[in-house]
Amino acid sequence: SQQGEEDPQALSIQEGENATMNCSYKTSINNLQWYRQNSGRGLVHLILIRSNEREKHSGRLRVTLDTSKKSSSLLITASRAADTASYFCATDEWAGNNRKLIWGLGTSLAVNP
Amino acid sequence: GAVVSQHPSRVICKSGTSVKIECRSLDFQATTMFWYRQFPKQSLMLMATSNEGSKATYEQGVEKDKFLINHASLTLSTLTVTSAHPEDSSFYICSASPGLADIKKDTQYFGPGTRLTVL
Numbered sequence: 001s002q003q004g005e006e007d008p009q010a011l012s013i014q015e016g017e018n019a020t021m022n023c024s025y026k027t028s029i030n031n032l033q034w035y036r037q038n039s040g041r042g043l044v045h046l047i048l049i050r051s052n053e054r055e056k057h058s059g060r061l062r063v064t065l066d067t068s069k070k071s072s073s074l075l076i077t078a079s080r081a082a083d084t085a086s087y088f089c090a091t092d093e094w095a096g097n098n099r100k101l102i103w104g105l106g107t108s109l110a111v112n113p
Numbered sequence: 114g115a116v117v118s119q120h121p122s123r124v125i126c127k128s129g130t131s132v133k134i135e136c137r138s139l140d141f142q143a144t145t146m147f148w149y150r151q152f153p154k155q156s157l158m159l160m161a162t163s164n165e166g167s168k169a170t171y172e173q174g175v176e177k178d179k180f181l182i183n184h185a186s187l188t189l190s191t192l193t194v195t196s197a198h199p200e201d202s203s204f205y206i207c208s209a210s211p212g213l214a215d216i217k218k219d220t221q222y223f224g225p226g227t228r229l230t231v232l
Contacts, residue, residue, distance in 0.1 A: 033220075042119075042206060042225035043157075088156060099210075100147065101221060103156045 006089060006104040014112050019076045021107040023089035024069075030092040032065055033101070034074050037086045046074075046087075081113045115141050117209050119224035126197055127232055134192045134227045136207030142187035144212025147221060148180070151204040163190055197231040204228055
């Protein structure tokens with residue numbers, strides 16, 4: 001099941017600009033993760049932010065989490081053509097004894113040189 | 114870092130045949146493995162969760178007789194698409210979790226995916 005909603009669904013920017021993607025979710029979470037996927041390839045884990053954290057940085061990435069609004073944002077600063085990919089958020093959910101990720105629909109980012 | 118491999122990376126088969134996809138954790142023992150399906154330009158859809166040595170838990174709407182999952186060891190899980198049809202064509206991705214005692218530190222590591230095309 002998909003609980004995350006991401007916006008925008010598609011984003012096209014010029015190299016050097018910042019890209020902001022948003023993710024909303026519906027249930028309480030332990031953590032929220034952002035992944036990147038190049039076309040037709042596997043997923044690359046970018047960053048994990050825990051429910052008690054509000055902001056996290058990793059290189060040119062900045063993630064914020066607002067649990068009161070059940071939303072998160074991913075900011076990529078000084079974008080590069082190589083950042084072109086789809087970006088997904090995923091939240092943690094327990095189902096019985098199994099823990100699983102609930103995925104957002106993704107944002108397709110195109111960075112034009 | 115933790116590495117998960119999938120084999121094959123790409124497979125083309127005729128309608129009616131069965132296809133087996135392997136998922137291996139290369140440098141850690143995976144208590145739990147997950148199988149996902151992804152259609153073009155769409156998000157991941159969890160198909161099933163498998164714990165080593167026990168039967169897989171399938172998500173609603175996923176046919177367990179169609180998608181056979183075996184997690185026989187702590188480093189290997191297989192997904193067999195039985196009697197494949199063109200509508201089974203998709204990108205299949207596995208992930209593996211080490212099942213750390215501190216569940217807050219446990220995470221999923223993803224394989225590179227397998228592109229299945231059924232003619």
